[in-house]
Amino acid sequence: MRVQAQRILVSSARKFINTGALSRLWNLVKNFHAADISSLMDHLIFRDKLILFNVILEKDVEKTGEVLSEIDPEDAASIIKELQLEQITELFQIVPSDDVASILDLLPDDFKESILNAMEEKPSEDVKGLLHYEEETAGRIMSPEFYALDHNTNVSDAKTAMQLEGDVESAFYLYAVDDENRLVGVVSLRQLLFAPPNTPLRDIMVKDVISVHPETDQEEVARYVADYNFVAIPVVDSESTLIGVVTVDDIIDVIDKEATEDIYKMVSLDTTDRIQDSAFKSIKKRLPFLMFSLITASLAPFVVNHFKDTIKEFVTLAVFLPLVMALGGIAGNQTIAIIVREIAIGQTNWLTARKALLKEILVGIGNGIIIGSILAVASSLLIQNPYLGLILGLAIIINLFIAALVGTLIPLFLKLIKLDPALGSVNLLTMCTDTIGVLSFLGLGTIFLEFFV
Amino acid sequence: MRVQAQRILVSSARKFINTGALSRLWNLVKNFHAADISSLMDHLIFRDKLILFNVILEKDVEKTGEVLSEIDPEDAASIIKELQLEQITELFQIVPSDDVASILDLLPDDFKESILNAMEEKPSEDVKGLLHYEEETAGRIMSPEFYALDHNTNVSDAKTAMQLEGDVESAFYLYAVDDENRLVGVVSLRQLLFAPPNTPLRDIMVKDVISVHPETDQEEVARYVADYNFVAIPVVDSESTLIGVVTVDDIIDVIDKEATEDIYKMVSLDTTDRIQDSAFKSIKKRLPFLMFSLITASLAPFVVNHFKDTIKEFVTLAVFLPLVMALGGIAGNQTIAIIVREIAIGQTNWLTARKALLKEILVGIGNGIIIGSILAVASSLLIQNPYLGLILGLAIIINLFIAALVGTLIPLFLKLIKLDPALGSVNLLTMCTDTIGVLSFLGLGTIFLEFFV
Numbered sequence: 037m038r039v040q041a042q043r044i045l046v047s048s049a050r051k052f053i054n055t056g057a058l059s060r061l062w063n064l065v066k067n068f069h070a071a072d073i074s075s076l077m078d079h080l081i082f083r084d085k086l087i088l089f090n091v092i093l094e095k096d097v098e099k100t101g102e103v104l105s106e107i108d109p110e111d112a113a114s115i116i117k118e119l120q121l122e123q124i125t126e127l128f129q130i131v132p133s134d135d136v137a138s139i140l141d142l143l144p145d146d147f148k149e150s151i152l153n154a155m156e157e158k159p160s161e162d163v164k165g166l167l168h169y170e171e172e173t174a175g176r177i178m179s180p181e182f183y184a185l186d187h188n189t190n191v192s193d194a195k196t197a198m199q200l201e202g203d204v205e206s207a208f209y210l211y212a213v214d215d216e217n218r219l220v221g222v223v224s225l226r227q228l229l230f231a232p233p234n235t236p237l238r239d240i241m242v243k244d245v246i247s248v249h250p251e252t253d254q255e256e257v258a259r260y261v262a263d264y265n266f267v268a269i270p271v272v273d274s275e276s277t278l279i280g281v282v283t284v285d286d287i288i289d290v291i292d293k294e295a296t297e298d299i300y301k302m303v304s305l306d307t308t309d310r311i312q313d314s315a316f317k318s319i320k321k322r323l324p325f326l327m328f329s330l331i332t333a334s335l336a337p338f339v340v341n342h343f344k345d346t347i348k349e350f351v352t353l354a355v356f357l358p359l360v361m362a363l364g365g366i367a368g369n370q371t372i373a374i375i376v377r378e379i380a381i382g383q384t385n386w387l388t389a390r391k392a393l394l395k396e397i398l399v400g401i402g403n404g405i406i407i408g409s410i411l412a413v414a415s416s417l418l419i420q421n422p423y424l425g426l427i428l429g430l431a432i433i434i435n436l437f438i439a440a441l442v443g444t445l446i447p448l449f450l451k452l453i454k455l456d457p458a459l460g461s462v463n464l465l466t467m468c469t470d471t472i473g474v475l476s477f478l479g480l481g482t483i484f485l486e487f488f489v
Numbered sequence: 490m491r492v493q494a495q496r497i498l499v500s501s502a503r504k505f506i507n508t509g510a511l512s513r514l515w516n517l518v519k520n521f522h523a524a525d526i527s528s529l530m531d532h533l534i535f536r537d538k539l540i541l542f543n544v545i546l547e548k549d550v551e552k553t554g555e556v557l558s559e560i561d562p563e564d565a566a567s568i569i570k571e572l573q574l575e576q577i578t579e580l581f582q583i584v585p586s587d588d589v590a591s592i593l594d595l596l597p598d599d600f601k602e603s604i605l606n607a608m609e610e611k612p613s614e615d616v617k618g619l620l621h622y623e624e625e626t627a628g629r630i631m632s633p634e635f636y637a638l639d640h641n642t643n644v645s646d647a648k649t650a651m652q653l654e655g656d657v658e659s660a661f662y663l664y665a666v667d668d669e670n671r672l673v674g675v676v677s678l679r680q681l682l683f684a685p686p687n688t689p690l691r692d693i694m695v696k697d698v699i700s701v702h703p704e705t706d707q708e709e710v711a712r713y714v715a716d717y718n719f720v721a722i723p724v725v726d727s728e729s730t731l732i733g734v735v736t737v738d739d740i741i742d743v744i745d746k747e748a749t750e751d752i753y754k755m756v757s758l759d760t761t762d763r764i765q766d767s768a769f770k771s772i773k774k775r776l777p778f779l780m781f782s783l784i785t786a787s788l789a790p791f792v793v794n795h796f797k798d799t800i801k802e803f804v805t806l807a808v809f810l811p812l813v814m815a816l817g818g819i820a821g822n823q824t825i826a827i828i829v830r831e832i833a834i835g836q837t838n839w840l841t842a843r844k845a846l847l848k849e850i851l852v853g854i855g856n857g858i859i860i861g862s863i864l865a866v867a868s869s870l871l872i873q874n875p876y877l878g879l880i881l882g883l884a885i886i887i888n889l890f891i892a893a894l895v896g897t898l899i900p901l902f903l904k905l906i907k908l909d910p911a912l913g914s915v916n917l918l919t920m921c922t923d924t925i926g927v928l929s930f931l932g933l934g935t936i937f938l939e940f941f942v
Contacts, residue, residue, distance in 0.1 A: 069717060071717045195682060207679060208679070225679055225682055226656070229678055229682055262742075263524040263528065292834055295748030300826055302752070303823050305827065310827075311841065315851035319851075322856060323860075325823070326820065326856055326860050327860070329816060330816065336815070341808045354804075355794045355797065358786070358810065363779070365818070365919070366756070366757065374753075374762060377753070395764070395766075398772075399771045402772040407776075410783070466815055470815060
């Protein structure tokens with residue numbers, strides 16, 4: 037139903053844009069949530085995105101700001117490049133600072149500077165503060181707006197103070213700080229609603245607040261929020277002073293992004309490669325990885341080259357090469373997927389690594405023996421050569437063992453040298469399983485050659 | 490630091506369990522958050538999990554309930570099997586109904602029935618209500634507890650009414666219903682905190698609430714929450730009556746689970762296969778998929794078998810077989826990863842499918858021409874045979890084209906026939922690229938054979 041509605045929506049929007057019916061375009065989208073406008077934009081080419089954006093900007097600056105927060109930062113940056121400086125500063129007054137920071141980061145340095153200089157002082161300072169932290173850290177995704185009051189404040193005064201401060205979007209907690217501005221507790225707005233007016237915050241607050249530092253990796257922040265079922269997590273500096281809050285909506289974006297990155301890195305894809313990119317852009321992004329694949333894939337041919345005489349004498353060996361290679365690759369991919377994913381959701385560290393390695397090796401050998409035996413029997417019956425069946429079975433056992441071994445060690449090793457555990461892991465694995473699979477199969481073939489002919 | 494602390498924690502817990510120092514075990518964990526106890530349990534064998542669980546149960550039933558919500562439902566079900574009926578009903582009084590439902594679902598039917606009969610009426614009814622819906626739907630993960638009041642109630646009365654109802658955990662909104670109990674609006678607790686006491690809810694509520702039905706797939710619910718930055722989404726029946734609320738913590742679990750499932754299904758893994766499983770259990774889980782792989786991997790050998798004479802005459806062709814196969818597989822995996830992931834995060838539907846297919850084919854041909862040319866030149870220089878270089882280059886172009894074509898079509902086709910787009914996609918792809926890669930390379934080899942010898 038949602039897809040159906042979207043199809044109609046997209047084709048109407050395109051029609052209105054192409055015929056210049058801009059007021060009809062506005063009527064179409066004016067009651068939409070910013071998220072819906074964002075997903076509509078995903079289906080438009082850039083020129084049309086810009087037209088739609090300008091139509092909304094002309095009619096409703098507030099909504100335009102929301103749209104700018106929702107769309108992909110790369111798209112947002114491209115659109116910003118086409119606007120006047122005054123339009124930009126007006127919009128950046130509305131867009132939350134963390135989103136402004138993500139967009140500015142994608143603009144040329146001099147343009148970024150001139151926008152920051154033209155912005156009003158408060159938002160400009162907030163954004164500069166965020167830009168100061170590394171990408172993909174808590175500091176980058178936190179919002180510098182939150183409710184924080186002294187822990188001696190009573191509930192009634194707290195409500196008044198919060199009301200004076202104005203609405204803080206997606207705030208679900210009031211943080212309590214001590215005389216030296218250190219974070220000492222947290223009160224949910226729900227608790228605040230029900231607490232007697234004279235109670236000081238320190239009597240109802242939860243102490244031992246779990247917090248992160250601005251340098252904390254965003255993935256780690258996401259794990260805390262996921263594990264403890266938080267909707268927000270405070271960010272404190274080295275003096276325990278509260279400097280920001282990471283909210284769950286940003287965490288969901290992080291989790292989505294990291295999951296995509298896991299899959300992409302496993303198969304050696306640039307993490308910014310998107311379906312909407314032009315073919316030319318994607319070719320450029322994938323080519324370096326394919327060149328790398330060309331190198332990793334060139335090892336197995338060298339091994340086969342060594343066994344040319346064996347193949348010439350008993351060409352049936354060549355027939356079964358693809359089978360040995362495919363099964364090793366598939367079993368190794370299974371192991372890699374498990375290890376990468378368990379590392380990502382925080383289940384695996386060095387504590388469990390040895391256990392995991394041992395287990396995967398047992399699984400590899402176990403499945404190798406079963407699949408190898410089936411294959412040995414089947415091929416013996418089919419080819420009428422029991423020796424071929426035997427070496428095929430043995431090669432499968434060896435290859436599934438190798439697949440389990442390198443499939444576990446590659447992600448763990450990549451993690452050890454501080455690289456992403458998924459990075460190019462499937463390429464490296466295929467290189468190992470192809471090469472060792474071919475080597476063991478043709479090696480065994482050469483040893484048993486006298487029995488074949 | 491977190492890992493370091495956990496390592497010490499796990500080894501202390503094991504020591505206390507093994508030496509029977511159960512009061513020291515309790516002192517170790519008594520101030521822990523349930524999420525921390527849950528991640529400690531992940532590192533213990535089942536017998537030790539049960540000992541730890543019983544220690545906590547004896548000292549603090551409330552905390553035990555929280556732990557039961559946090560741990561994996563499969564673990565929870567295994568533990569429940571070891572408890573007395575009275576202990577179970579006492580715990581299920583505390584555990585949220587949606588978690589109880591997930592656990593009960595994993596127990597034998599007669600045991601499930603006797604637990605439901607022994608439970609007090611209210612929670613038992615709630616759980617039965619949830620069990621009534623299909624797995625992986627909104628109905629299954631929603632909580633039947635929420636704040637809902639008539640839209641004519643004023644703010645002050647609303648606060649009193651909510652206070653009387655008691656604390657509803659992770660409630661961030663008050664829902665407004667009309668005279669016929671239909672959901673008509675939503676008020677955030679933040680708004681409620683600041684609104685003047687005499688204002689009726691209908692004046693401050695947001696109308697046009699986005700809601701889902703209990704049958705809505707949990708992935709779709711997750712997309713709504715992620716797209717609209719909600720912390721909770723109401724679930725209504727066909728009469729628009731509010732029947733539950735799905736909160737963002739459950740959504741994060743769904744997103745994590747679905748991301749893992751995407752990766753697992755791509756490489757043909759059972760989605761319940763975990764690093765903590767015994768080797769025997771994992772062998773059993775992976776074997777059917779490897780048997781399936783045995784079938785998909787057996788197609789290429791048939792093709793090679795057909796070209797035995799060609800290989801016998803020019804055995805260098807066998808040398809390059811692994812290269813053609815590996816490059817096709819790697820390029821195809823890239824395409825599959827992109828399509829599967831974009832379908833998962835809701836970017837791709839039939840609307841964009843044709844565009845995606847065309848683009849991927851262009852990318853495949855483009856990269857094929859570049860990689861194929863490099864390989865053609867390199868191998869010509871190395872082997873001193875320009876014809877071999879030519880057919881190798883051509884085979885790579887064909888195989889990268891096929892990889893793009895089937896890499897796009899497999900997930901889209903699986904989605905069309907209502908299967909998971911990722912399901913076994915890498916196996917099916919490898920089958921196609923291996924077979925067609927080998928066919929085109931050896932086929933071209935046969936045609937050009939006269940030039941080789």
